[in-house]
Amino acid sequence: MALTAEESGRLVGLLAAHAERVVQRWADIVAASLHGRLSQAELRLQVQELHRSMIDAGAEGLTDIQSEGAGELRAALAELSRGWARQGFSATETAVGLYALKDVLVELAEAGEVELRDVVAFGGLIDRMGLFTFETYVHTREGLIADQAEQLLELSTPVVKIWDGVVAVPLVGTLDSARAQVVMERLLQTLVDTGSPHAIIDITGVPAVDTQVAQHILKTVVAARLMGADCIISGIRPQIAQTIVALGIEFGDIATKASLADALRHVLRLTGVEAARRQPRREA
Amino acid sequence: MTAGVDLSPKAQAIGSDEDVVRVRQLVRTVAVAVKLSLVDQTKLVTAASELARNTLIYGGGGSAEVTVVDDGRRRGVRIVFADSGPGIPDLDLALTDGYTTGGGLGLGLSGARRLVDEFDVETAAGNGTRVTVTKWSR
Amino acid sequence: MERVPVLKIGDILLVSIQIDMSDQTALALQEDLAERIVATGCHGVIIDITALDIVDSFVGRMLSTIASISRVLDAETVVVGMRPAVAITLVELGLSLNGIRTALNVERGMELIAASREADLTYDGEVEYPEPGQTATSP
Numbered sequence: 001m002a003l004t005a006e007e008s009g010r011l012v013g014l015l016a017a018h019a020e021r022v023v024q025r026w027a028d029i030v031a032a033s034l035h036g037r038l039s040q041a042e043l044r045l046q047v048q049e050l051h052r053s054m055i056d057a058g059a060e061g062l063t064d065i066q067s068e069g070a071g072e073l074r075a076a077l078a079e080l081s082r083g084w085a086r087q088g089f090s091a092t093e094t095a096v097g098l099y100a101l102k103d104v105l106v107e108l109a110e111a112g113e114v115e116l117r118d119v120v121a122f123g124g125l126i127d128r129m130g131l132f133t134f135e136t137y138v139h140t141r142e143g144l145i146a147d148q149a150e151q152l153l154e155l156s157t158p159v160v161k162i163w164d165g166v167v168a169v170p171l172v173g174t175l176d177s178a179r180a181q182v183v184m185e186r187l188l189q190t191l192v193d194t195g196s197p198h199a200i201i202d203i204t205g206v207p208a209v210d211t212q213v214a215q216h217i218l219k220t221v222v223a224a225r226l227m228g229a230d231c232i233i234s235g236i237r238p239q240i241a242q243t244i245v246a247l248g249i250e251f252g253d254i255a256t257k258a259s260l261a262d263a264l265r266h267v268l269r270l271t272g273v274e275a276a277r278r279q280p281r282r283e284a
Numbered sequence: 285m286t287a288g289v290d291l292s293p294k295a296q297a298i299g300s301d302e303d304v305v306r307v308r309q310l311v312r313t314v315a316v317a318v319k320l321s322l323v324d325q326t327k328l329v330t331a332a333s334e335l336a337r338n339t340l341i342y343g344g345g346g347s348a349e350v351t352v353v354d355d356g357r358r359r360g361v362r363i364v365f366a367d368s369g370p371g372i373p374d375l376d377l378a379l380t381d382g383y384t385t386g387g388g389l390g391l392g393l394s395g396a397r398r399l400v401d402e403f404d405v406e407t408a409a410g411n412g413t414r415v416t417v418t419k420w421s422r
Numbered sequence: 423m424e425r426v427p428v429l430k431i432g433d434i435l436l437v438s439i440q441i442d443m444s445d446q447t448a449l450a451l452q453e454d455l456a457e458r459i460v461a462t463g464c465h466g467v468i469i470d471i472t473a474l475d476i477v478d479s480f481v482g483r484m485l486s487t488i489a490s491i492s493r494v495l496d497a498e499t500v501v502v503g504m505r506p507a508v509a510i511t512l513v514e515l516g517l518s519l520n521g522i523r524t525a526l527n528v529e530r531g532m533e534l535i536a537a538s539r540e541a542d543l544t545y546d547g548e549v550e551y552p553e554p555g556q557t558a559t560s561p
Contacts, residue, residue: 178422181323184510185323185506185507185510188506188509188510189506191506191526192505192506192526195526195527195529195530196526197525197526197530219510219513219514222513222518223506223509223510223512223513224509225524226504226509226512226513226518226519226524227504227505227506227509227524227526228500228501228502228504228523228524228525228526228530228531229526301444301445301446302444304444304445305442305443305444308442308476309442312475322507323506323507323510323511325507326475326476326505326507326508326510326511327510327511327514329475329476330476330477330478330511330515333476333478333480334478334479334515337445337478337480381516392479394516395479395514395515395516395517396515398514398515398516399511399514399515
């Protein structure tokens with residue numbers, strides 16, 4: 001419920017009249033909940049900024065957080081909560097940062113500076129400010145998570161050239177649909193870029209293979225064949241071999257090898273390179 | 285039908301072989317503007333090619349309308365293929381891999397369905413066919 | 423209607439598709455190639471699709487047909503330069519391009535044709551073809 005113009009007028013007046021006291025107490029209460037993770041001076045600056053933009057919003061702008069005049073206040077709130085979210089503050093800590101203002105108002109009421117009826121009305125506005133802050137907080141965190149997920153994808157899917165005409169992808173960790181797609185595209189692109197007709201997909205580091213993961217690997221192999229390259233799957237551990245058979249997954253005529261070394265040897269033999277193990281020289 | 289940031293709905297009549305090519309180019313332009321990934325662009329354009337050909341061959345010609353859609357979180361491309369041809373008498377059969385009445389590979393409808401995120405067919409015998417497909421950005 | 427040029431390089435016909443083909447253009451290419459194989463007596467056909475940003479079922483069928491026709495005419499067809507996004511889409515579409523040999527680029531395609539030609543010429547009745555559907559059979 002929005003404040004009436006008179007109510008917000010009284011709130012602005014109150015904040016302006018007791019500016020020093022409000023900012024000081026507000027900063028103190030927030031500081032107590034943060035256990036010194038933000039310096040007193042920094043915190044005071046941030047609180048001061050919020051305080052100022054509330055007063056600047058004026059009687060018109062402060063009736064409701066979504067009102068036209070509250071644009072700058074919304075921007076200030078958004079900035080604060082974005083900053084805190086990035087610094088790793090919890091949702092509660094961010095919310096307390098605003099709700100502390102309610103405690104300040106109650107203290108002012110006890111001192112007889114403001115009527116209790118107004119405190120309740122102002123509280124409603126602060127609640128809505130809190131919700132807005134929280135919304136921004138969640139949004140920022142979602143963005144962070146999405147960024148990190150993307151970075152993780154980048155990190156976890158290297159495609160390396162291990163021999164002339166042979167590239168390998170060592171898969172590590174759980175393969176979900178999104179990751180499998182990235183791996184698939186990167187492998188195929190590397191085949192084109194390096195002109196390599198052979199690829200080894202090593203699944204030693206994949207903890208489990210289900211039907212879906214197997215499907216993704218199979219599709220990659222088929223796509224590579226369409227492009228004129230051949231894939232070998234290596235690093236199939238005993239449990240995974242059992243799952244593959246139990247699930248009835250057909251690898252068809254796709255070459256599978258126990259280890260990356262075996263796979264490489266297989267490719268080299270195909271391409272006519274002799275990989276001889278050097279014998280220790282013995283005196284006759 | 286300009287390229288770039290123009291995201292208003294665009295229509296292309298399908299009456300000849302060359303129009304199928306034009307549908308492909310139109311869909312490609314919009315898919316790029318909406319920033320679909322390269323693979324998703326390719327999938328959508330391929331699906332559009334199959335469906336535009338169906339509209340031409342089985343529907344006796346018709347039209348394709350390309351619109352940009354937005355569900356608040358992400359954007360996508362929606363294409364509606366409409367014809368006033370004989371309709372599809374048995375939709376389930378038409379959506380079966382390898383089923384064809386036109387001497388093709390029988391992958392047009394069923395294959396196109398696998399290439400898009402949303403797929404919808406409205407058809408009635410004698411009342412034409414309307415295929416709506418949507419591909420969302422990730 | 424645009425036409426796709428067919429170039430003769432030594433014993434090989436090279437087709438580099440640079441345009442977004444209409445179905446008519448694709449069918450015309452299919453006919454042109456059959457005629458050129460017979461007219462030139464070439465034993466290899468390389469179709470370079472590096473520039474194609476999509477291959478739909480119609481073009482896929484054209485490639486399969488060209489491969490089959492050229493096999494009958496004692497020429498080997500290799501499709502080269504398929505883009506990753508195109509390959510992924512074809513797999514999803516369910517098109518396997520059976521009977522078509524593929525290579526990453528023109529150079530690899532030429533090696534492939536040379537190798538299978540050599541195997542053909544040295545055929546002494548004892549060589550076993552591991553994939554009968556995929557190699558050119560001797561006359």
